[in-house]
Amino acid sequence: MASSWLFRLLCCLFAMTASTTAADVADKCGQPNATRIILWSIMRSGSSALSRSFLQRSDTKVLFEPFVSVYYLGPEREHPRHTDLPADPQYTYEKMWDQLLNPPGGESVSFAKDFAVTLPRRWWRSKEMAEVKHSFLIRHPEPAMTSMLRACKDPESTGYSYFNETEMGYSELVAMFEYVTKELHQVPPVIDHDDLMKQPEAVLRSFLGHLGLDFDERMLHWTAPLPPHPEIWAGFFENANRSTGFKPTRVERKSTEAPAEIADAIARAMPAYSLLASHRLQM
Template sequence: MRIAMWSGPRNLSTAMMYAFAARGDCAVWDEPFYAAYLVRTGLTHPMRDQIVAAGATDPALVATRLTGPVPGDKPHFYQKHMCQHMVAGVPRDWMADVTNVFLIRHPARVIASFAAKYENPTLADLGIVQQADLFDRVADATGAAPIVIDSADIRADPEGMLRRLCDALGLEFTPAMLSWPAGGHPEDGIWAPVWYGAVHRSTGFAGPEGRLPDLSASHDRLAEAALPLYERLFAVRLMP
């Protein structure tokens, strides 16, 4: 099985990649389109030059690898995707050959976390508009809503929600998914030192989240713009 997990930034996506890698039967790929995204947008992200030098900048070649032989001849291939990377010119036809899952998080939490690392984020940076568009594309193509899972539900009950997710995917749940060694994963992207500090210190999922963070006026407006899109996917999420 090939699982394309679609997320925005700061959304438990790395911990989820670690959980699937810990199964032992899953190859993983961390943000395959990141280098191509930076080249096509010209954005200045932390470690931009290193990311471009280390990654695949031709999105067509990335798509071919996503549906080609699974690394290590493993039975499953978990692909951690950032929705905002799917800019014009990045192919989408390969999505018909994978199982697409959408990982969501309340926009206020995303913005508070992302803005601490990236100054003046925009709606496009959060990936929520692209996530809703990709969700609609998959739903239209398949005639059914794809799987949606909320990061807050996972943190509140990791085992219960991972069991629900595995059941929806047709995979057997294994308790190995609930923990991993501290210090990172060999398949981490080169950008890990900037973004993955907390998950590198972890050995499992963090506990339940508290109240929503307080935002500045500009960030609050950004959250309000993103909230209807989040709520639309939230309404069809896997229930706890």
């Protein structure tokens, strides 16, 4: 009995010296381990559908765009689009991180989807960034930006009346990927919108495996609505709220199909997309 106890102690001590995170130590010592995940994406990438997929898991707390609310609506807001609205003190980066790392329901998994552009770079070197598993969702700029432009020309539905290229966030997404790989020494899974829509089960199985989670059949079809989010953005999520599963969307790839006003923005985003696409999970 004594030798068995000593052996386990030595194993734990070895794990603490060989591991880079507290989570890894917990795994090697046989203790329960919480999984905290952030999915970084660009706008109009199908990330809302993936959030609904994760909502089907009984072990998971889903945070829906926590940093978006801070970026646009909180006292620390960085973007001028909604400065006509008073700053809401409930939206701070510190509070959002706490909800992700310490879900109030005690769930073993918490999953947040957000856009890299909404997290200021001063937060990239925070201890919170090192405590989560990072992942990425990409989409070809042409259909993504065409979809965003369409939403920005529908003020009755979305409240938006102009397209802002910087909000798409391609350059920040690739910068975030490079930071996570080079500074945090993670190998984050990257999934492509088209792959996810065409082969949802295969992509999810691979994606979850890279995150250390088991596949759950319920993730392929959903009934749970999106988590609460500010009402001002309700028009952006009409399709996501009507959906019940992953399905291929109309792909607009020929340059003649994209409105001329976003052609330059698409061209500027292509290098970032191509770099991330070279790292995407292969089915």
